[in-house]
Amino acid sequence: xxxxxxxxxxxxxxxxxxxxxxxxxxxxxxxxxxxxxxxxxxxxxxxxxxxxxxxxxxxxxxxxxxxxxxxxxxxxxxxxxxxxxxxxxxxxxxxxxxxxxxxxxxxxxxxxxxxxxxxxxxxxxxxxxxxxxxxxxxxxxxxxxxxxxxxxxxxxxxxxxxxxxxxxxxxxxxxxxxxxxxxxxxxxxxxxxxxxxxxxxxxxxxxxxxxxxxxxxxxxxxxxxxxxxxxxxxxxxxxxxxxxxxxxxxxxxxxxxxxxxxxxxxxxxxxxxxxxxxxxxxxxxxxxxxxxxxxxxxxxx
Numbered sequence: 001x002x003x004x005x006x007x008x009x010x011x012x013x014x015x016x017x018x019x020x021x022x023x024x025x026x027x028x029x030x031x032x033x034x035x036x037x038x039x040x041x042x043x044x045x046x047x048x049x050x051x052x053x054x055x056x057x058x059x060x061x062x063x064x065x066x067x068x069x070x071x072x073x074x075x076x077x078x079x080x081x082x083x084x085x086x087x088x089x090x091x092x093x094x095x096x097x098x099x100x101x102x103x104x105x106x107x108x109x110x111x112x113x114x115x116x117x118x119x120x121x122x123x124x125x126x127x128x129x130x131x132x133x134x135x136x137x138x139x140x141x142x143x144x145x146x147x148x149x150x151x152x153x154x155x156x157x158x159x160x161x162x163x164x165x166x167x168x169x170x171x172x173x174x175x176x177x178x179x180x181x182x183x184x185x186x187x188x189x190x191x192x193x194x195x196x197x198x199x200x201x202x203x204x205x206x207x208x209x210x211x212x213x214x215x216x217x218x219x220x221x222x223x224x225x226x227x228x229x230x231x232x233x234x235x236x237x238x239x240x241x242x243x244x245x246x247x248x249x250x251x252x253x254x255x256x257x258x259x260x261x262x263x264x265x266x267x268x269x270x271x272x273x274x275x276x277x278x279x280x281x282x283x284x285x286x287x288x289x290x291x292x293x294x295x296x297x298x299x300x301x
Contacts (some may be wrong), residue, residue, distance in 0.1 A: 004059070004142050005132040008052035011145050012124045015045035018119050018152075025115040029108045032099045033159040033179040036092040037116065040155060043088040044148045047081040051145040066076060071237025074141040078197025081144050085151075085190035089183045096179035109163040113214060116160035123149045123156065138238035138274050140200070144193050144206060151189040155182040206233040210272060214242060217267045224248075224260050226284050243278040250283035257281050 002275070017042045026035035054077030062069040074182040130146035133139070162178025205211060211233055218228055233242050246264075248257045258281075265277040 003133055004055045004137050006054060007142060008048060008129050008145060009057055009074050011048040011126055011130060011149065012045065012052055014122055014197055015048050015149075016043055018122060019045055021115055022119060023292075025112055029112045031109070031112050031159075031163065032095055032176055033162055033182065034112050034115070035295055036095060036179040037152075037156060037159055039091055040088050040152060040182065041119070043084045044152055047084055047148050048145050050077045050080060051141040053077075055139065068236060068241070069239060071235075071239040072201060074139065074237035075197050075200045077141045078144040078193060079149065079168045079201065081141075082190050082194035082197055085148065085186055085193060089190060092179055092183040092186070096176040096183065099176040099179075100173060100228070104247075112163045113160050113167070116156045116163065119158040120153045122158070123152045127153065128145045140197060140237055144197055147189055147193055151185060154185050158182055158185065171260040200235045200237075203234040206235060206242075210240070213271055214268055216272060218244070218264055220267075221260060221264060230280075238273040238274045241278075242275055243280070245280045245282055247282045247284055250285075254281075 022038035026038050043204055057073045060070050127146045127149035134143035157179045159178050162174050166174040220239050228244050228246045231244040261279040268277050269275050
């Protein structure tokens with residue numbers, strides 16, 4: 001089991017504990033905002049389990065049917081996680097609006113405050129660990145799970161503050177208002193997760209700063225080739241896939257051109273971990289005088 005899977009398993013276990021604790025506290029106190037948080041954590045649990053199993057599949061090497069590997073399984077999992085977050089937000093909004101209309105009576109708000117504080121503390125520590133592992137391993141699914149938990153931290157704090165105000169003022173409508181605030185934060189996180197997880201499924205290019213880094217690395221070897229074109233980039237899970245055409249002098253030995261490609265590839269992989277680089281070598285054409293070596297024009301005729 002690699003580091004990503006261990007981190008995902010930690011998230012699963014922590015979410016199981018928090019779902020049970022929040023649900024029991026919500027039922028005991030009658031707080032819709034705490035029950036909403038239990039629903040949120042329940043979907044976090046589903047997302048964590050999905051992340052764990054997707055990472056197990058995504059870590060498998062390329063095979064006959066999946067010759068580019070299994071990395072996009074992470075993106076599929078991340079997309080489903082984002083959908084789960086949308087569902088959680090909608091459930092919370094519906095229940096909160098019902099409670100605003102019919103009224104709600106919250107007993108023992110102090111118990112709810114304690115549980116929400118504990119939940120925020122646990123999820124903050126776990127999300128920090130997940131973000132650290134996700135950054136080190138370039139894991140889309142793990143980063144999505146970390147965002148889930150960090151959102152839970154913010155929403156738990158929101159509910160805790162709402163219960164505190166309710167305790168001080170006695171205004172029961174504060175509880176469903178806090179739940180609506182929670183839902184707003186969840187919707188915002190869902191949009192971010194959906195965008196980050198789904199776009200690689202339609203082969204969107206790498207971020208502009210990463211493509212610029214690739215171009216800068218190639219440009220650093222400008223004295224050893226004529227030009228490059230048809231640069232294409234995409235991401236599959238944590239794997240970056242980069243390919244391009246490199247034009248070299250027609251009289252250049254194949255071994256020399258191959259060595260240049262190896263050096264460019266090594267530098268790209270060092271700058272952007274988990275990259276697969278494919279470089280197609282082309283000889284210069286007769287109508288493009290490269291002036292790189294004696295007899296080049298004769299070589300292309």
